[in-house]
Amino acid sequence: MVLCALRQQVLRCSSHCRTWARLPQRQRSGCVYSSIHGFNQDEIKEKLQAFHGGSIDLLKQDSGIAVLTINNPSRMNAFSGSMMVDLEERVSQLENWPEGKGLIVQGAAETFCSGSDLNAVRAISNQQDGMKMCMFMQNSLTRLLRLPLISVALVEGRALGGGAELTTACDFRLMAAGSVIQFVHKHMGLVPGWGGAARLVHLVGSQNALKLLGGAVKVDPELGVNIGLVDGVLEGHQKAGGAAPLLQQAENWLSRYTKGPAPVIQAVKKVVLSGRELPLSEALRTEKDIFGTVWGAPANLEALASKSKHK
Numbered sequence: 001m002v003l004c005a006l007r008q009q010v011l012r013c014s015s016h017c018r019t020w021a022r023l024p025q026r027q028r029s030g031c032v033y034s035s036i037h038g039f040n041q042d043e044i045k046e047k048l049q050a051f052h053g054g055s056i057d058l059l060k061q062d063s064g065i066a067v068l069t070i071n072n073p074s075r076m077n078a079f080s081g082s083m084m085v086d087l088e089e090r091v092s093q094l095e096n097w098p099e100g101k102g103l104i105v106q107g108a109a110e111t112f113c114s115g116s117d118l119n120a121v122r123a124i125s126n127q128q129d130g131m132k133m134c135m136f137m138q139n140s141l142t143r144l145l146r147l148p149l150i151s152v153a154l155v156e157g158r159a160l161g162g163g164a165e166l167t168t169a170c171d172f173r174l175m176a177a178g179s180v181i182q183f184v185h186k187h188m189g190l191v192p193g194w195g196g197a198a199r200l201v202h203l204v205g206s207q208n209a210l211k212l213l214g215g216a217v218k219v220d221p222e223l224g225v226n227i228g229l230v231d232g233v234l235e236g237h238q239k240a241g242g243a244a245p246l247l248q249q250a251e252n253w254l255s256r257y258t259k260g261p262a263p264v265i266q267a268v269k270k271v272v273l274s275g276r277e278l279p280l281s282e283a284l285r286t287e288k289d290i291f292g293t294v295w296g297a298p299a300n301l302e303a304l305a306s307k308s309k310h311k
């Protein structure tokens with residue numbers, strides 16, 4: 001049943017958008033948890049909203065690349081409760097963006113994110129509320145990773161705890177020189193709970209994941225590249241003379257993968273997503289269905305008519 005739901009999620013594309021939009025939000029979201037797991041989204045949303053501060057800002061650009069900014073600079077961009085709710089809403093907006101091709105996730109004011117807001121953590125430190133927050137964030141970050149957009153985390157400064165987990169909910173990670181990704185959970189008497197451990201194992205293998213989590217290792221750009229966590233290192237600091245601003249560098253880096261019509265880029269992400277998440281026979285059937293959405297579609301016909309050569 002879960003696989004079926006995921007297959008439906010992967011299949012979601014512009015040609016299905018109208019039908020899809022008619023379905024209730026939770027059915028179409030590809031969430032990990034729903035009411036059958038005792039999860040009540042509205043209840044936890046109400047609780048989280050009480051811990052306010054900061055925002056998650058979304059800028060959708062004509063280029064088809066959106067920028068999602070974690071914005072709570074006075075707390076090093078820590079996630080307040082209301083920011084967790086904001087994130088879920090921004091992900092919904094991105095799920096319904098037919099022109100979208102790429103996404104950059106960044107932090108405001110030259111740092112990425114210092115995890116969950118420790119003030120909110122203290123206030124909801126009972127087990128029940130902790131579980132609900134964990135399920136809520138796992139749902140949002142799973143939906144973020146499953147967006148039909150090619151996503152990249154632009155890490156400047158520190159990505160700590162939940163901030164490190166957030167980087168793993170993107171397809172790629174770029175680090176600015178001098179920045180650090182650190183799963184500090186062990187120092188907080190915790191393990192990742194926003195899905196970061198499961199995704200980390202997929203990205204770097206279980207040996208490296210064990211080292212990073214067990215040692216709360218500070219991952220600098222060089223180590224990140226060596227273990228396959230990081231896909232590129234950006235030149236200098238945003239203020240450094242000469243180098244383009246980091247966001248511009250990240251957009252340039254991403255644009256090589258987002259060049260072309262949105263339905264094709266979205267289809268690329270979906271076939272990779274199905275290969276990554278589904279058993280082979282299920283992934284093959286999904287790939288066939290996604291292929292059916294681009295075969296004979298305008299971009300395909302245009303390419304055939306232009307007799308393009310791939311030299």
Ligand SMILES: CCCC(=O)SCCNC(=O)CCNC(=O)[C@H](O)C(C)(C)COP(=O)(O)OP(=O)(O)OC[C@H]1O[C@@H](n2cnc3c(N)ncnc32)[C@H](O)[C@@H]1OP(=O)(O)O
Pocket residue numbers: 074075076078114115116117118119158160161162163184185188190191192193194
């Ligand atoms: C499943 C999720 C698990 C988690 O995410 S648990 C949370 C993990 N994160 C942390 O423990 C980060 C704790 N913070 C730190 O280590 C340091 O503040 C940090 C980020 C290295 C920055 O150090 P400094 O540059 O010396 O700056 P600072 O400590 O003076 O911080 C500036 C202001 O930001 C605040 N802040 C930073 N991280 C926060 C957080 N996570 N929650 C709430 N407030 C946070 C900090 O308290 C300080 O505020 P104030 O100026 O004292 O009012």
